[in-house]
Amino acid sequence: MTKTTSPLGQPVSRVEGRLKVTGQAKYAAEFNVPGLTYGVVVSSTVARGRIQKLDASEALALPGVLHVFTHENRPSLAWFDRNYQDEDAPSGSPFRPLHDDKLVYSGQPIALVVAETFELASYAASLVRVEYAPRAHETDLRARRKEAYEPSKGKGGYEPPPKPRGNADKALASAAARVDAEYSSPVEHHNPMEPHATTVVYEDDGTLTLYDKTQGVQNTQKYISKVFKLSEDEARVRSPFVGGAFGSGLRPQYQLFLAVMAARELKRSVRVSLTRQQMFTFGHRPETLQRVALGASSDGKLVSIIHEAIAETSRFEDYIEVVVNWSGLLYQCDNVRLDHKLVQLDNYTPVDMRAPGAVLGVYALESAMDELAHQLRIDPLELRLRNYTERDQNKDKPFSSKELRACYQQGAEQFGWARRSLAPRSMREGKQLVGWGMATGIWEAMQQPASAKAVLSIDGTLTVSSATSDIGTGTYTVMTQIAADTLGLPIDAVTFKLGDSSLPPSPLQGGSWTVSSVGSAVKAACEKVREHLFKLARKVDGSPLAKASLEEVSFSGGRIHLSADPSKAVSLTAAMRQGGVLHLEEQVLSLPNMPEQNKFTRCTHSAVFAEVKVDEDLGVVKVSRVVCAVAGGRILNPKTARSQILGGIVGGIGMALQEETVMDPKLGRFMTHNLADYHVPVNADVHDIQVLFVDEEDSVVNPLGAKGLGEIGIVGVAAAIANAIFHATGKRVRGLPITLDKLL
Incomplete structure (x- = not known):
């Protein structure tokens, strides 16, 4: 008998795709x-x-x-x-x-x-x-930076920076090589x-x-x-x-x-x-001003990291993102001081926008790392490898898994990084200056409590449901795959329902935790149905499974069979008929295993390599190539996973070169309030993008072993592009976006 291929790990097309392309998918205003x-x-x-x-x-x-x-x-x-x-x-x-x-x-x-x-x-x-x-009114962050204050600790889900370790200021002063610079990022709007x-x-x-x-x-x-x-x-x-939505x-x-x-x-x-x-009047990525100071020995070992951020909030809420903490866990360094302050402005409260905090903080850190590499005349990738860490020093914990080194190796090989010359302005194609830059990406791998219900009918069809959302990430599809895999059913026999408050409880769809959280609940609910089915299958007259245990059988092709002998099987419908049931229903609350998870820091990692071509006379920048290698645990659907990373990279191109919501401080109003003035990448701006998924096993993050991919795709992209532009032109631009006027 031919073995049925598991739908998990397969590039299954979106199950709701036809509804969307034919206009049958209805949205809130339809x-x-x-x-x-x-x-x-x-x-x-x-x-x-x-x-x-x-x-x-x-x-x-x-x-x-x-x-x-x-x-x-x-x-x-x-x-x-x-x-x-x-x-x-x-x-x-x-x-x-x-x-x-x-x-x-x-x-x-x-x-x-x-x-x-x-x-x-x-x-x-x-x-x-x-x-x-x-x-x-006051809407100018720079004008009010002296009024910055420390936000209340532990409110609104905010994780304050860890206490300083060592003496970062003293170590910086005595370092053989030093970078001390300010990086800025503007207000951005989601524009779904x-x-x-x-x-x-x-x-x-x-x-x-x-x-x-x-x-x-x-x-x-x-x-x-x-x-x-x-x-x-x-x-x-x-x-x-x-x-x-992107967080909006x-x-x-x-x-x-x-x-x-x-x-x-x-x-x-x-x-x-x-x-x-x-x-454009409410909810945006907050503007930030960030100081990053790095000190290193002559051989490139970090001896000091200082990262200070000032961000905006409204006068009525303290909106805070985790911007600086990443600098304390990404590289090995014994002297670290991190600080985050807020300034109240007469704007609406900022809101989460794809990879909130990380995309900003990592941009500043990875830009500074590139500056340090240039100063030391060390290859930027080599500098990161010399400071690689297997432990989160912020919390003094090991990582549940970390294949970042493999991301560096595979991404660099695919990109051809070994052919990069060290000096800026040393690579060109005719009148175009060519630059190669890279950066590291990181995001949390989180799991939240979530519930799901599974109902198996006598006709062999399965309906699974949870109140979660699908903001375009492929939730419908991946949940269908998880359910089909658990009960050994074909994809077209499974229906997943979501987006309804009457369905089993689920967390907000954000933080890249949906597959980890809701997916674990779907798996658990289907496993409960499995257990019930197996008990019924053992009671079928002459059942070849009568003396077997659940661990000795497999579910595939709508059947339960002995793993050692697939010819000995009972169909799911036969088992249900034996039990006299028309349907089996199970609802499960899936909780993260906090005692185990809290022993580790759980993160998704990436390595981003970018090539830019800059017109020497006009300063026009083209991102001609991007290679992104991601360690995201088990990849449940490489097709939808790749789409998530592609979308994140395109967002990173926009962040690096185009996106900026301009405020008129006299009027206190955002002036770039339409898609004609607020620029985002279009097809002509997006060229060759390659996504690699590095093999990574993680039994801690959740029962599926999958890490979230929604955010990691954008983290590090802006820094890689900014670093490539420096390599191409020799000019360091520390304020995003990098526009023509800043380059000329």
Whole structure:
């Protein structure tokens, strides 16, 4: 009998792919119901101050305009008097739309116009007249850097920098070679294809069905339930498809609150969609100023690392990312001092954006490492190998697995790194200067508690479910593979359901932990079904499995067979008939094995190699080649895994060369608030990208042995490109993005 190939580890195409390419996949603003009304948000044009007068009479005079909600007429809710926070909220007091006349950032929602059609609501919104009493605002991080303060320890999921080890300042002063430089990164916005939107379907009995753009339907449900005092049965949240998020959908955004408020007050179904311009008014990657100082011996051994970061936050929440901690664990060094401070500005609170903290901190560290290598006249890869560490010195723990050395070796070999000349401006093609740069990448390998349900039917089909999301990462597909593999079923016999608050609990989809967390729950639920099936199979008349143990059998091809003799088998349907059951159902809560996991530091690693070609006369930069070698544990689907890394690399190209949200400090407003002005890589900017997955076994991170891949693809890319540009031109640019004006 032919052995059935396990679906795990196979490049299975997306199971929802046909729905997406044929337009059958429906997103938050595409669920239509009879009598649907439309809400359009009026945004403030002042960054700080108060609303002196708001006149909606012209808008209300239009036939078909149902209501204009403002701080003066909004319903009274206990939420306005309490700090109800969502699951991803940092410490502080969350922003509350239409709370009062106070203005805390430019673009703040100050009114919601609801009308029978979207066009009418949009026109009516333009007729709302507002008079402001502005106050002096401050949106310039550099201007306020002296007011930086240390955030409260341990709040909002923040992991503060470890205590200093050794004496980094003294070691730096006496080092044979020193680099001491400031690196900066600008505000960036996520710009997913699908803007934020919420469609609230108001049922006859007053219950609500919400279709929301979110990375966590149950987080959305909890938020709405607390704010409006609703039970879970009164507000069901669905999000079957998400058109990209990159972190922008982790927290409930204001259109959700406004849509639910309007639906409950009007007793009508309401949709509120945000414009692309409004997407630029809230939630962004924070601007940072970072000092990195490295000291080394003459042979390149690090003797001192100092990494200090200053980042922005709002005046009402302390948003903090883990920016500097990576510098204490990536390389061997006995003298390390790390520091992270915040500055309050009159902006909305920053939010997580792909690889929050790491992509910023690693950029600065890896740029400084390249500067140190140049100063010492040591190959940049060799410098990293000389300082390689097998232990996390921040926590004095070993790594659960670390194949970074193999990433360096395989990535360098694939790239041809050995042919790199040491001196800048020494490689060229005609009028183009050629540069080769590299950097290390790192991200946490985390597991969260998660639940899943598995239901096997008598016809041999399996339905597995969890409330998790799929923001484009391939969750539908990989969960289907895990379930199919566990019960030995073909892919097309398995259906995975997600994005519904009524399904088994799951964490937010972020942090690269979905496969680790939800995947482990799916595996555990299917294993419970396996156990039940095997008991039934042993009782089948004349069963060849009667005296076997579960460890002695395998599940494949819809059968349970002896591993030593596949011809001796019982089909799954026969086992169920024997037991007289039409379906088997199991729901499992999967918890991380913290006693074991806490003995180790668990990380995904990568090595990024980049080639750039820079026009000598014009300064135009082309990233002509990127090779990224990743050690991500067990790769469950190389096709979707590669897509994750490709997407991260493209994001890293944008970070290095293009992405920057420009603030006008006089107006306190982001001026690059559309896709024409805010540049992201397009096809013409993306050339040869090669992704390598290094073999890595890890029995600690989770039962699957898989590490997350959503974030690691972007970490280190900007630094590798910046280092390549220096190698090509001899000019070191320490502020992102690296644009023509900085090179010429």
